[in-house]
Amino acid sequence: MSKTSTPLRRRDKTSATEVRQRGSRTFWLVAAVYVLAMLGGTLPVPLYLLWAPRMGFGPLTTTLIFAVYAIGVVVSLMLFASMSDRSGRRPLLFAALALAAVSTVAFLLADDVMVLLAARLFSGLATGIVTATATAALEELAGHGRTRRATITATAANLGGLGIGTLIAGLLAEFAPDPTSLVFWIYLIALVPAVLATALVPETVVQPRRPTLAVRRPTLPTGRADRVLFLRVAAAVFAAFAVNALFSSLVPDFLHGVLHVASEATVGGVVALLFLSALVAQLGAPARWLERRWLAPGFLVVGVAVFVAGLWTRSFPVFVVGTVLAGVGSGLAFRRGIAVTARLADPRRRADLNATYFLAAYAGTIVPTLALGGLDQVLDAKLATAILAAFIIVITVAAAVAPQRSPARAVPRRPRS
Structure with a gap:
């Protein structure tokens, strides 16, 4: 009996190791697909x-073009994102990649504003699906007790992908031939291995059902204390994404028209700097920093004030410093929000609460951006930007001073993965 029991134990140990390795590989496959999908949103x-x-x-x-993208994200979050809780993660990831491909083809064919609007709408639909679905999939593939790994990876994939997209597009626009076509040909080719990677990912939803299309109301956690906490982080990410929208929509024009920056590579690099500063803050900040009430709002408020000062004084270095500070605040706010959402979500409805969180985020990109575009028609660009900055600061401070949960119910620290 002893001779036969040892090999069995070895086989069981090997099998468990293989399962863990396979789970780790599929986790990083989803993360890579997430990065690629977000990258396409800022190209x-x-x-x-x-x-x-x-x-x-x-x-x-x-x-308006940027607002159409944000509207596409919101529509997608309301119609499709939570569908993965019932129909499975893989089908929705495939749908997101298909919409990204349609958007890319539209950009390649774009010869007027209407085609650009259509391309951005499809891009927004793809982004809305992938944010809620991939975030939920990462939480499930990370395994029990590894929520911190999942939330850090999800936030890094989201804002890191956005930053890499602007950086790549800016460099190609500056140094490559036919930049408005080449970058999208490269992206379209890159979507092929992403589809193959998604095919290798195991389905994490038990007994997925046939998809049904319905407009879903935003989901909130049960319990008053949980709802208050969730609404606070949702308000914070609203303000953070309002800053992201300002950079993604109008900063290229500001850099060109106000600060006289002519290089497309520099424009792409500055916008990327916001997202990459957020990425570094997410990866480098200790978990205890997330418990400090004024840390993320403080960075965000100071960063917004400094980059507006850079515009008013026509100082590119001051503008860059403000960009970095705002990026750090945005990253910290986003990471805390993802962590809180992951902790409060019903395991059977992860994508539902993720969709609500990202609805708050992308709502922060629509109204301020359109308002700034309208104000810019009747006011000086610098004054219009200062008005939006003041609005962002008010929202950020309001989220920070809102009632907190009791210390006993504070966000617990997660064990290191």
């Missing part, structure tokens, strides 16, 4: 300066 940002003279549009149209 057009440095290219508006090239499209504008060719198609004859100005800052207001630029903000």
Whole structure:
């Protein structure tokens, strides 16, 4: 009996190791797909300066194009994102990649503003699906007790992908031939291995059902204390994404028109700096920092004030410093929100609460961006930006001073993965 029991134990140990390794591989496959999908959302940002003279549009149209993207995200979150809780993660990830491919083809064919609007709408639909679905999939694939690993990876994939997209597009716009086409050909080719990677990911939803399309109301946690906490982090991410929207929609025009920056690579790099500063803050901040009430709001408020001062004084270095500070605040707010959402979500409805969280985030990109585009038509660009900055600061401070949960119910620290 002893001779036969040892090999059995070894086989069981090997099998368990293989399962863990396979789970780790599929976790990182989903993370890679998440990065690629988010990357596609910001590829057009440095290219508006090239499209504008060719198609004859100005800052207001630029903000409208970006707002259409944000509207696509919101519509997608309301219609499709929570569907993965019932129909499975993989089908929705495939749908997101298909919409990204349609958007990319539309950008390749774009010869007027209407085609650009359609391309951005499809891009927004893809982003809305992937944010809620991939975030939920990462939480499930990370395994029990490894929530911190999942939340850090999800936040890094989201904002890191956004930053990499603007950086790549800016460099290609500056140094490559036919930049408004080449970048999208490269992206379209990159979607092929993403589809293959998704095919290798195991389904994490037990007994997925046939998809049914319905408009879902935003989901909130049960219990008053949990709802208050969730609404606080939702308000914070609303303000953070309002800053992201300002950079992604109008900062290229501001850099070109106010600060006289002519290089597309520099424009893409500055916008990328916001997202990459957020990424570094997410990865480097200790978990205890998330418990400090004024840390993320403080960075965000100071960063917004400093980059607006850079515009008013026409100082590029001051503008860059403000960009870094705002990025750190945005990253810390986003990571805390993802962690809180993961902790409060019903395991059977992870994508539902994720969808509500991202609804708050992308709502922060629509109204302020459109308002700034409208104000820019009747006010000086710097004054219009200062008005939006004041609005963002008010929302940020309001979220920070809102009632907190009792210390006994505070967000617990997660064990290191």
